[in-house]
Amino acid sequence: MATVFALANQKGGVGKTTSTYNLGVALAEIGQKVLLIDLDPQGGLTFCAGFEPEGLRKTIYECLLRNKRPQEVILSNDYGVDLLPANIDLAIAEFQLINMPARERRVTRIINEIREKYDFIFMDCQPSLGLLTLNALAAADQVIIPVSCEYLSVRGTRALLKLIAKVKGQLNSQLVIAGLLPTMFDSRTIHGREILKLLRTEFSNLHLFPHTVARSIRFAETAAERKPVFEAKTQVPGALAYRQLARQLVKSK
Amino acid sequence: MATVFALANQKGGVGKTTSTYNLGVALAEIGQKVLLIDLDPQGGLTFCAGFEPEGLRKTIYECLLRNKRPQEVILSNDYGVDLLPANIDLAIAEFQLINMPARERRVTRIINEIREKYDFIFMDCQPSLGLLTLNALAAADQVIIPVSCEYLSVRGTRALLKLIAKVKGQLNSQLVIAGLLPTMFDSRTIHGREILKLLRTEFSNLHLFPHTVARSIRFAETAAERKPVFEAKTQVPGALAYRQLARQLVKSK
Ligand SMILES: Nc1ncnc2c1ncn2[C@@H]1O[C@H](COP(=O)(O)OP(=O)(O)OP(=O)(O)O)[C@@H](O)[C@H]1O
Ligand SMILES: Nc1ncnc2c1ncn2[C@@H]1O[C@H](COP(=O)(O)OP(=O)(O)OP(=O)(O)O)[C@@H](O)[C@H]1O
């Protein structure tokens, strides 16, 4: 039975998609059955996993609004992960879902159909607190909050925690915050170190993953090549952090 | 009579807010009357301009949905810019506007009330192509598209250009793309240089601003201190790019 994670932070560009993909591949490398779900109409995760979003005829849109079974839409890639893809069609779903019954539980219903087949399911959220992110939080067992080590992204975290508290109260009482995942950390800058300290003090009641993902251009490069960061030609410290986090998630399953 | 700009890109974390604020201050420094409008419920621009979004009783929400006059809500800061602020209330506006008449023109109506008082008006958009961004594109004379020099953010630009073409066709035939503004450029990396080249070839029919904003931790530092980048203790190449762009915008007014 899969443990379901949402990777969420409405602040843009903090490493949600990069973390979802690389963590997924790191788990597949150690024998876990992994499904990634793209909940961003931009299809960044779908692209990183090696597919062309706009070329797909079936995506999660069909599961959400045309009652297609997820098994008929799920793709597999060369790095051992399965993907429920998304493309721009998903942008319409947000408006169409508003007036539907149980609109916050459409993703939960999809996941319940396939949960038995996987060990881990990760949902990549878009940079907003709209209905799709709400669906992800309602469906998740745990939330990982990527936070880039820059002040503006710490600000966004407070608003997200308020929403998570509301979701726990009204939609999903089991929801747990797995932790804050520091990304794009540059140890050479005072600001980076200050932010890491701030995350520890400001959110002392939350777990701060010790696997800080260091800043490296290799992430942008490998994403452009639709490869996981583990395929970079040189050793990338941030890659190791994702592998360590993967091992930890398996241990605490 | 103000020229109205939208800073838009649905890809998250590409420097929309940072560009809006620093460009605004750079124009105020050379004697221009500038209004900044925050259209992101996270209130990043409101924060950068020196205000605490959640502490404000009146924001753009009241103008959009309670017909409050913008003059009653606008704030001024120590760096010579005016601000029409936003906070989390704005997140509700998106849903409330959906069923209202002329829902795409609510921001246009607000701007028409105050346009005479300013030389430049800049709107900071959230990382999505929803109704608030649509409002900004309907109200704008020109669009500046910040694009970070990393591949994932180039992908998002194509989808944005399609939306802009639609807006031009149906809502705002005068809308012009002022150009793509390369941000977070790191000339030491091959990837950064490749992306700059890609922007030139892939979007050869668009203007690529020659004022490339180099990556610097000073942007995150000054944002945390709610100061414009010009206040950094050391010389910041990216700061000069914003000043040069400001002079160019005045020349081509
Ligand atoms: N540790 C890192 N070091 C440097 N760059 C990184 C790192 N992680 C991700 N990136 C790059 O930063 C950019 C933003 O990352 P990503 O797209 O994963 O963030 P996101 O939170 O999913 O963005 P969005 O809010 O738009 O969905 C991308 O260009 C990515 O390649
Ligand atoms: N030229 C730059 N070099 C380095 N860091 C930068 C630069 N410009 C902005 N930043 C930093 O990058 C992060 C993202 O910038 P910013 O918040 O302005 O982007 P945005 O597009 O407005 O994000 P969002 O999509 O969440 O609204 C911030 O931490 C900011 O301080």
Ligand SMILES: [Mg+2]
């Ligand atoms: Mg993403």
Ligand SMILES: [Mg+2]
């Ligand atoms: Mg912003």
